[in-house]
Amino acid sequence: DTGVSQDPRHKITKRGQNVTFRCDPISEHNRLYWYRQTLGQGPEFLTYFQNEAQLEKSRLLSDRFSAERPKGSFSTLEIQRTEQGDSAMYLCASTSGTLDYGYTFGSGTRLTVV
Amino acid sequence: DQQVKQNSPSLSVQEGRISILNCDYTNSMFDYFLWYKKYPAEGPTFLISISSIKDKNEDGRFTVFLNKSAKHLSLHIVPSQPGDSAVYFCAARDTDKLIFGTGTRLQVFP
Numbered sequence: 233d234t235g236v237s238q239d240p241r242h243k244i245t246k247r248g249q250n251v252t253f254r255c256d257p258i259s260e261h262n263r264l265y266w267y268r269q270t271l272g273q274g275p276e277f278l279t280y281f282q283n284e285a286q287l288e289k290s291r292l293l294s295d296r297f298s299a300e301r302p303k304g305s306f307s308t309l310e311i312q313r314t315e316q317g318d319s320a321m322y323l324c325a326s327t328s329g330t331l332d333y334g335y336t337f338g339s340g341t342r343l344t345v346v
Numbered sequence: 347d348q349q350v351k352q353n354s355p356s357l358s359v360q361e362g363r364i365s366i367l368n369c370d371y372t373n374s375m376f377d378y379f380l381w382y383k384k385y386p387a388e389g390p391t392f393l394i395s396i397s398s399i400k401d402k403n404e405d406g407r408f409t410v411f412l413n414k415s416a417k418h419l420s421l422h423i424v425p426s427q428p429g430d431s432a433v434y435f436c437a438a439r440d441t442d443k444l445i446f447g448t449g450t451r452l453q454v455f456p
Contacts, residue, residue: 236389265443274350274435274446275390288443323389331378334392336445344388 236338239325244316244344245314252310252343263337264307267323268292275323279309298323314345350438352447359399359454365423367450369436372417376438376445381421381434384449390435394421405453426454 237256244253257264263282267275278297279289283304289300295301296314301307321342325335348382351370359365367381377398382390394401396410396419405415409422423430433451 238389263442272448274437274448277443277445280443282442283420317383325389331380331395331397331439334380334382334395335390337382337389339387 236324236326236336238322238338239308240341241339242344244346247316247345248313250310250312251314251343252308253322253324253343255307255309255338256325258336259305259323261326261328262304262338263294263327264301265325265327266307267312267325267329267337268322269323269340270319278309287293311343314343316345319343319345347372348448349440350436350445350447352434352436352450354450356449356453359426359452360414361454362427363450363456365421365426365430365454366423367379367423367434367436369421370376370417371419371438373438373440374414374417376440378439379412379416380437380444381440382428382435382437382446383430384435386419386433395399398453406434423452426452428454428456430454433442 241256265280266278269275281301296312321340323340327335327338380395381393385388412419433449436447
């Protein structure tokens with residue numbers, strides 16, 4: 233297992249288009265998180281899953297955002313009708329629950345809305 | 347409101363000396379604290395963590411100190427190396443999610 237994988241690494245889209253990102257966590261990790269990071273800020277929590285259940289969503293996650301983890305394995309994050317303010321790095325992380333080893337983050341998807 | 351604060355946006359240290367990165371928090375219910383390192387165009391990499399029931403945890407060159415009464419933690423890197431140059435994030439666990447600070451950019455020069 234090579235860690236948390238995110239696809240694509242970069243996405244440029246026109247305002248108003250829909251985009252979807254994928255995250256493949258470490259296989260034995262049952263918890264999966266989505267974060268967003270903008271310039272000069274730390275990662276901000278968006279949502280998380282335990283297995284296939286979405287347990288918490290941040291108020292940052294507007295109605296245009298939806299996340300799924302259909303079989304408790306990979307996850308997708310979709311943004312509908314993108315806006316320029318959605319431009320950010322979208323990070324996925326997974327964990328088995330113990331914090332002795334932290335959450336393992338992927339390399340992120342850089343979204344640019346033009 | 348920023349629950350986890352890193353008030354120093356940058357720090358410059360000479361190679362071989364100690365780097366001390368600081369972090370303050372406001373929520374006394376945080377039960378775990380973590381430090382991450384981040385290089386440009388990569389995701390954060392976990393460095394070290396500490397439970398709120400401890401006051402020190404050490405792993406090689408990295409030591410984290412927790413002062414609960416002051417709601418303050420710090421990361422010590424000794425000796426500092428040029429490869430340590432990166433942005434360092436402090437994070438705290440709030441129920442099942444991590445809350446991050448805004449980061450401190452560390453530069454280690456020869």
